[in-house]
Amino acid sequence: MRERELKAPSGAARSNPVVLVGVARSGTSWLGHALGRARGVRFYYEPDNVDADPSNDAAAGQRGFGPYPVIDSDSGAGQFGPLWDLVFSGRLPFALRERRRLRPAAKVLLRLPRSIRDPLVRSAASISARRPGRAQSVVVKTIYATFSLEWLVARYRPQVIAMQRNPLNVVSSWRELHIPLFDLTTRPIIHTRFIEPLGIEPPGAGAPEVAQIAWHVGLLTHVIAQALDRHPEWIFVTHEDLCDDPSTTIRRVSEQVGLEWTDDIDRFLNDNNRHGEGLAPVRIATEEPTKWRQRLTDAEVEQIQRVLERFPTRGWVRPPVTAS
Numbered sequence: 001m002r003e004r005e006l007k008a009p010s011g012a013a014r015s016n017p018v019v020l021v022g023v024a025r026s027g028t029s030w031l032g033h034a035l036g037r038a039r040g041v042r043f044y045y046e047p048d049n050v051d052a053d054p055s056n057d058a059a060a061g062q063r064g065f066g067p068y069p070v071i072d073s074d075s076g077a078g079q080f081g082p083l084w085d086l087v088f089s090g091r092l093p094f095a096l097r098e099r100r101r102l103r104p105a106a107k108v109l110l111r112l113p114r115s116i117r118d119p120l121v122r123s124a125a126s127i128s129a130r131r132p133g134r135a136q137s138v139v140v141k142t143i144y145a146t147f148s149l150e151w152l153v154a155r156y157r158p159q160v161i162a163m164q165r166n167p168l169n170v171v172s173s174w175r176e177l178h179i180p181l182f183d184l185t186t187r188p189i190i191h192t193r194f195i196e197p198l199g200i201e202p203p204g205a206g207a208p209e210v211a212q213i214a215w216h217v218g219l220l221t222h223v224i225a226q227a228l229d230r231h232p233e234w235i236f237v238t239h240e241d242l243c244d245d246p247s248t249t250i251r252r253v254s255e256q257v258g259l260e261w262t263d264d265i266d267r268f269l270n271d272n273n274r275h276g277e278g279l280a281p282v283r284i285a286t287e288e289p290t291k292w293r294q295r296l297t298d299a300e301v302e303q304i305q306r307v308l309e310r311f312p313t314r315g316w317v318r319p320p321v322t323a324s
Contacts, residue, residue, distance in 0.1 A: 016136075016259070017088055017156060017158040017159070018035065018159045018160075018257050018259075019153075019159070019161070020032050020161045021142055021145060021161070021162055022143065023170060023220045023221055024179050025165065025169070025179065026143075026239055027242055028142075028163050029141060031141075031253070034250050035139045039136075040136030041138070041259060043139045044138065044140045044141070048083065048144045050083070065078075065080070069148055070148065070189050072148075074151075087140055088138060088156045090138045146220050146224060160231065160235070162237070163238070164236070164239065164316055164317040164318060166289065166292065167214070168301060171213045171292075171315075172210075172291070174213045174217070175210060175213055185215075195219070200311060202215045202216075203215055211303045211304065211307050214304040214315065217315055218310070218311040221311070225316075225317045235257065236317070236318060237249065240289050
């Protein structure tokens with residue numbers, strides 16, 4: 001990639017931007033919402049989750065967005081370039097910060113003819129980036145930038161936090177919440193760049209659901225693991241450390257990325273340490289590390305491990321020594 005392709009856009013936020021990455025259900029929401037309560041922070045929850053519609057996989061990405069984009073240069077960024085410009089400028093409108101608010105607004109914009117929409121998005125990004133009053137710090141949580149991390153880092157120079165969770169918990173949670181698999185097994189560019197070098201073909205359509213999910217988790221964690229190996233300066237956090245001592249772990253991470261602790265973080269941790277379900281970051285922390293035991297049979301655990309053992313990191317970002 002040529003250096004001029006990766007030059008940060010004029011006006012982009014340069015005050016301690018932080019990107020939090022991990023596979024879905026790895027604890028990124030929990031940590032992201034906590035860090036978003038640090039002083040002077042504007043938190044963006046999955047701003048790139050714009051056109052990830054599991055009910056219409058065939059159309060995903062045809063309008064310039066879509067899940068898990070593969071981006072390695074500004075010229076190949078499409079509409080994600082202006083979108084991330086808005087995010088890192090710290091000027092994305094409040095109503096568009098959260099996924100539940102972003103997607104309806106984005107779908108309206110996507111209905112416009114591309115000849116009108118594209119210049120409009122680029123212009124909005126450029127104008128917003130130059131406006132005063134941006135946040136002191138920007139924290140972004142993403143589960144879809146797995147294949148775009150090098151581009152994001154080179155273009156915006158954020159600090160990166162990579163998260164990991166026991167893959168048995170991840171797989172069982174994906175199944176429970178019906179996390180969509182999208183087209184990771186069939187998209188030609190992903191197959192050529194990431195699957196073929198591994199030589200690990202996905203399970204067939206008749207394979208157990210947990211085996212299919214495990215393969216997707218194995219691929220995504222492998223790509224994140226490779227990126228972390230290339231960037232030892234990134235911060236690595238485990239979901240298990242969060243569960244063991246949320247306050248201490250999040251304080252440590254806050255200090256590492258230069259964010260100032262607030263009482264609001266303490267309140268968030270206390271208020272959300274209770275029983276919950278679904279996607280909300282509400283959990284009894286001490287119950288989370290072994291949650292997979294309630295969700296998986298011995299046979300399913302064996303099926304998952306059989307798939308994950310084929311991947312270099314076995315479904316972890318950094319596999320623990322005791323993992324088997």
